[in-house]
Each structure stands twice: as C-alpha cells, then as structure tokens.
Amino acid sequence: MSDAAKPSPPAAAAGRSSMKKELPEHFKAYRHVWVFIEYERGNIHPVSLELLGEGRKLADKLDVELAGVVIGAEAEALHEAALSCFEYGADLVYRVADPILAHYRNEPFTKAMTDLVNTYKPEVLLLGATTLGRDLAGSVATTLLTGLTADCTALAIDDERSLAATRPTFGGSLMCTIHTLNFRPQMATVRPRVMPMPERQAGRIGRIADHSLSMAEEDIVTKVLRFVPDRDSDKAQLAYADIVVAGGLGLRTPENLRLVKELAEVLGGDYGGSRPLVQKGWIEADRQIGQTGKTIRPKLYIAAGISGAVQHRVGVEGADLILAINTDANAPIFDFAHLGIVADAVSLLPALTEAFRQRLSINRAAS
C-alpha cells in the first residue's frame, strides 16, 4: 500500500472507495479467519503462533472459526504442526502436503495458498512479515486481486465486520488504519514480536482438512540448490531475547560497543544497536533494532546512548520495561522509557555490569 498509506487527503480516500457499504454478493460467502503457519525444518516460526493468538480474538469477535494453514512436504510432520496450532487457538487446520513443498518457493506456495482461498473462502488471512511471509503475501494478494496491508501493529474488527489494520507510515511519524472494504480476503502481515505470544492450551484439539497441490515439479522453474543456515545461529534470537541491551551513537566509539555486549552477557541477554551503528559498520545489520530492523519485546530493554527517534521507538515499544541511559535530559527516549537515568553510558555501563554480576552471583549462591 505504498501510496494509499499516504495520508495526504484521508477524507477523500475514505470518501470514494468506502462509499460502497454492501459487500459484493460473491464475497458474502467468505467466512473465517486464517493464519498462514510458517513451518520450516521442523519448526513453526513463533510469529505464526503470535498470529494465532491475535487471529483467535478476531475470530471470536466475528463469531467464526480460526484456521491455520500448514504447507510442507510431509503429512506426518505437518500433523505435528497442526497439533501445535490447535494448542495455540486454531479450530481447524488446512494441510497441504506434497514433496514439491519441501523448501519454501514462491510458485508452489502461492499456488497452494490461492487454491485454498478460492476453495474455502476466508474473510481474513494473516501472515508473518518475515522474508517468507512477505514474499508469499505479495504474490497471493496480487493473484487474488485483493488488498494487503503490510507490517500491521494492531488489528481489530469494526462495526461493519471489516478488518481495521493499523500500521506505522512515514517512518513511524504517523499511524494509519487501513481497510479492504470491497474485496476478500482481507490480508495483513504482522512482524514477529509485535503481537504477544498466546498461552499454550495443552491438549486442545481441532480438525484437519487435507487439500492437494495440483502442480508438478516440471511446472516449477525455480529450484532450491542449497540452504546455508546462519552460522551465528543466535543472531536470529535477538527478536526473541528476554533481555536486550542496545547502544547508539552516544557510545561514541566502536570499541565501546564491548560495554554493551558485556552487560548483555552478564544478564544472559542479547545485544543490538540503533541504525547509525549499522551504517557505520560498528554492528551487523541483523542486530539493528527499530522500524527497518528488528522489533523486540523483551522483559527488559536497556538503551544506552540512543536518542529514541520514532523509527527506533516503534521497534521497542513492546518491551515490558525500558531503561534509558542518556546524557541529555531532553532526549526523546525519556518520553517512552519507563526508567531513565541522565548519565554517561560509557562510564555507567561497566559499573552496571559489575553491580549486576555481583548481585546475581550473591543471589545465585543464596538460592
């Protein structure tokens, strides 16, 4: 929604296309909320479970069922994935199992997904805004000629049973709420960690519906030659770390990043940084936190020498507790941090590391 996101004349935008209140007849049969389950190498991506939690709320509001869509090579493994879906809120799982679907590829996954939609007609379809989810969502929406709202931060159902998808725009300086009024399904992607992880309800069960993929390997041009897993496997964990310590330009030198790493290590957490640190090459790109980096949702976030620009803010707001260390008492980060200290991060960080180290080892000895 590149330009529709532009808030230039919202009144005019709302005026024209939304005049039509009555959904076209052939879309009235579209019912139920679906979540695409990202299942790879034996694991469900946590964002899919987060979306089941959110999808459950939408389905309850609409008084319809919540379905997970699992697509992959082996029916057995997908059965396991389906059981997890039920425990996280799904009533039903659509399963497409075919050896062609062993690794994610756009063509067969788009085919599987669009066939399912055309056959079973969901009114809402949610996907994780991962590299996989975004690759798939754009193709599916274009094939179905329906609306797709990217990177939503809030989802709700309005009084007319319409999905209200809210997302930041203009680099987070504004929020806009987007509807797909006259087309179905209403599609949205949500980034990992934006929605909370729902409680697992052990033993909760549901139904599995199988659907076959009508495609042959010869029809598919693109082949997966290899998959090279990230060597530094904990890189991917930043988004899911319980404790995150991050540094910004206030650290002043690349060497001082060490102070951030050391505190993170003592706390058993992970570390990251603001975007300028990536641009200066002080830190790897996948450790960037914020709108164009990772969204995090830790129990504790410590931001050292970060000013708190809106693009940074949108990535950290889900944290339970934000502690900001900044020399400037007027830095915008103090507007959304819970705790703040006006101090020099370069001297405070090592002191914090030492104080935590002692505190934790004393208590560990005691417990």
Next chain:
Amino acid sequence: MHIVVCIKQVPDSAQIRVHPVTNTIMRQGVPSIINPYDLFALEEALRWRDQAGGTVTILTMGPPMAEDTMRKALTLGADRAVLLTDRCFAGSDTLATSFALATAIGKIGETWGPPDIVFTGKQTIDGDTAQVGPGIAKRLRFNQLTYVAKIDSLDPESRAITVERRAEGGLQVLQSRLPVLITMLEGTNELRRGSLDSALRAARAEVVRWGAAEAGVEDTAKCGLRGSPTVVKHVFAPKPRAEKAQIIETAAGPVRTQADAVIAAIFARQPGIESDLLRLARHS
C-alpha cells in the same frame, strides 16, 4: 541484456515533521530523494550490464517532479529513463502501483526489447511494504526472487541465473531462469559515483514521459484510488505514553552508586525480573 530498474522518489523521511495539531505531514521543504533501497538495485543492474552487455532502463511512477530523481539515476549510468505520470495514478495502493508499473514494463518491452531482469528495491521508506516487487512479478509472470543478497551467476545465453536469497535462519541458493524479478537487499554492493561521461550523457538524455495511455493502460479503473482495494480510513499520531520516564536521581557520586540505584529501580518496578535474570544468567 535488457534490465529494468524500478525506482521511487520518496520524501526524505529523516526530515519529515508531523504538524502537532492537524496530524498532517509537513511536506514543505522536505527534500525528495531516490528511495535508498533502490540504489542497491540500480547498482546491481549497472554491474551486470557492464559485465554482460546490454542496457538499463529505469522506471518510476510519480509526479512530474520525479524527473529530478531520474536524472540523478541517469548520472549514475542508467541508459534510459521512463517517468510514468498521470493524474489517474494518484492514490494508488500496492496492487494499483504494481498494475501500472507492470503495464509500463510491458510497453518498455515492446518499445526497446523485452526485459530479461526487472529489479526493485527491497522496500520503500515511505510505503515500506515490500509488496510492489512481488506484485509486478506476478503480473508479468516473471519468476520472483526476493531479498536477494547476491547474484552468483547469470548467463544471458542459457538464461540461467543463480542467486543467494535471504531466508529465515539462513541463505537459500536458488536457481531460476530469465526473465526474473529480483528485489535486492540493502548493503549488498557499493554504489558507484557517476562518471563525468555519464553525467554529460545524463544532462543531454531525455526522460521519457508516459501518461496512462502511452504506457498501454487500457483500463484506468485499475489505477489510482479506484484501482486500490485498500482504503486509508484513519490517520493519527502515535499515542504518546501517558507518563514520562521515572528519572533515577542520584547525587553526583561514584558510578557504582548510580549503578546500584539503577538496579534497585529496575527490581522495584518489575519484581519478577530478578528471578528471570538468575535463570537467564545461569543458562548463559
């Protein structure tokens, strides 16, 4: 080889301010730039052209003033520029944008030869959806290669292409066949500086302007607001947090005193966190 690169002109969002009362974007004086992500796509296109021969056509959909952007890209070495501009495109969402761009790419193909590769950036900094690339690919029925970190090999003769694609938890090495649409990841190459030669050429080059009809759009109902299934209903400023940060006041004592005060404040605020920390510290 014929390569098309889709480039968008965007407001420099680092300089955008929101009017505190009306919640509208204050565009006055905000400079327009080439969407930074698209520069990596352009650079990759220029490299492969230099290596394998052929031409690079850049395409943008936007207001007439987007011509500045095109000229900048020509300076960097693109051979030809097409500016798609028509009132009927105003208010396009990603579906309508990809329709217009794909139609124009079809026309570019008819005019200057069918493209072998279409490049887009990973995403824009204003729309920020990463949807337009896949949308174009689907409409053109091109093989779609998104989040490409590296093109390992490209053979215009056999039409084979091998790329490294950023996937969840690793890199996928994919083999495909031209024509393809590639969305290029940021930071994957280093942008060249324009040469004097290309600067001179750019100054003389004409930016081709197409309206909807010239681009081959037959059904303008598929464009702009009318062609956009998504509707922006509501625009608002992010809610400020009700209260500001609780500032931990410490006398200008030794940092260790400050550190202890910080820890005390954290534990006071979130009593459960100490046991979490103990658990995490034990695992690390």
